[in-house]
Amino acid sequence: MKSLYLVLILIFTGITVSGQSNSTEDSLQIRKIYDMSLLNGKSYNWLDHLSNEIGGRLSGSYNAQQAVEYTKAELEKLGLDKVWLQPVMVPKWTRGEREFAYVQTAPGVTRNVNITALGGSIATAIGGTKAKVIEVQGIEQLKEYGRENIEGKIVFYNRPMRADHIQTFEAYGGCVDQRYSGAEEAAKYGAVGVIVRSMNLRMDDFPHTGSMGYGDTPANKRIPAAAISTNDAKYLSGILKIQKDLDFYFRMTCELHKDVESYNVIGEITGSKNPEEIMVVGGHLDSWDLGDGAHDDGAGVVQSMEVLRLFKEIGYKPEKTLRVVLFMNEENGLRGGNKYAEVAQNKGENHVFALESDAGGFTPRGFSFAATDAQFNKVLSWKKLFKPYLIHYFEQGGSGADIGPLKGGNTVLAGLRPDSQRYFDYHHAANDTFDAVNKRELELGAATMASLVYLVDKYGFNNINKETTEIID
DSSP states (O other): OHHHHHHHHHHHHTBOTTSOOBHHHHHHHHHHHHHHHHHHOOHHHHHHIIIIIIOOOOTTSHHHHHHHHHHHHHHHHTTOSEEEEEEEEEEEEEOOSOOEEEEEEETTEEEEOOEEEOBTOOOOOTTOEEEEEEEESSTTHHHHHOHHHHTTSEEEEOOOOOTTOSSHHHHHHTTTHHHHSHHHHHHTTTOSEEEEEOSOSSOSSOOOOOBOOOTTOOGGGOOOEEEEOHHHHHHHHHHHHHOTTOEEEEEOOOEEEEEEEEEEEEEEEOOSSEEEEEEEEEEESOOOSSSOOIIIIIHHHHHHHHHHHHHHHHTOOOSEEEEEEEESOTTTTOHHHHHHHHHHHHHTOEEEEEEEOOSOSSOEEEEEEEOOHHHHHHHHTTHHHHGGGTOOEEEESOOOTTTGGGOSTTOEEEEEEEOOTTHHHHTTSTTOSGGGSOHHHHHHHHHHHHHHHHHHHHHOSTTHHHHHHHHHO
16 A cells, blocks of 8 residues: 555656656756757757868768868867767778760660769779660569570669658668669679669659679679669660660769778767766768768767757756767768777777667657667656657667667667658758758757757666566565
8 A cells, every 4th residue: 555655646746666757857958958959059050061061971081081070179169078089991982973874775866864873883894884774673583584684784773662661761671772782683694784773762863872782793793883863764664665675875983992091080978977887879970972961961960969069058967978979981881880889899888878860850750769678668758758849759679870789788779760751852862962951850850869868868777677666566
């Protein structure tokens, strides 16, 4: 009876027996975070500089180094306890001259189409590559056609992203294999090149690049690979139904160089009570070179920086150590994420939580978590605090590529989940530019991240089983 009486008191005062949330106090603190981000935010200005003063930040490039120096300097201005660079060797691939391609339906009758080299591709022959085309809907169809129908031809992968997936990342995952492994697989059948339909739900003229690989294909057997815009993919597919013996020509001068040294940029607020427990917020500093990488992932970079700035501005001193990590080389290697996890493991660091933003600067909807059921249930106890901000998506499964290597033990990983419906309109394309990012949406995302970090810092994931037992008793 005494236990029941205690539980009733705690319910009516808004405090859970597990110490998970003091609703009034936490609501006021979260309100401060959102107010500071929306009324006195810095993330949009930082993104303006990254996008418009530096631009695309391909790993190993001059722009990537400029971004390293800029973000380090800005973090130092925040008065953090520590700011440092973590060296990491990254691949260096250059695009070369602007790519050129056309479809030839008869001698002297051509139509130019929009293509872009896939990251990591080799160049075409010096004078370009020209051949007949065979259209397939995915890698699995190569076996159906066999070498006799593919050898000497350009393979055109034309499986679209499925528009009936509400979660657009599911649509992306359903066809990105043809971009990454398409050249490797087509080369086994004697193809001389591949053209891949852009990973884009919208019909437009922007070809979308992205990482590709050759696996263990010998260097002399590798073939060039390019993405074609969705409008031109539709045209090419349509004309192939009428004329199967047309020619496709494309020219690319891209080149893979030796690895070069770059850096993860790291800033830290040392924990006031439990400095040995580390929380991470981060995004990737590198981007593709076609646009300026505003959504992918300039937005995640500046939102992560803003989390630490917001805590400083509202006077909140985290109990646990809070780090911002701006990872290098997510796009074509994941070297930065792997290096950070390697160093952390070698030092025996205790990472209790990591949050990544790498899904664009659109309106935040919530988070996904890589967590145990008990850990996730604790997160769900905080969900009501986000209701006033229309944050409602709290799901298990998935976090982020760069923080993925930290997975293990009791570490909870999370990913910010903005509205994804427009993300692939810009992803890896020339229109991923600063003007495509809405200031308010960006700032809401930063505040949402900071609010979750605040709750993790205050309540953590320790003693979950003990807390659950107390409630039952």
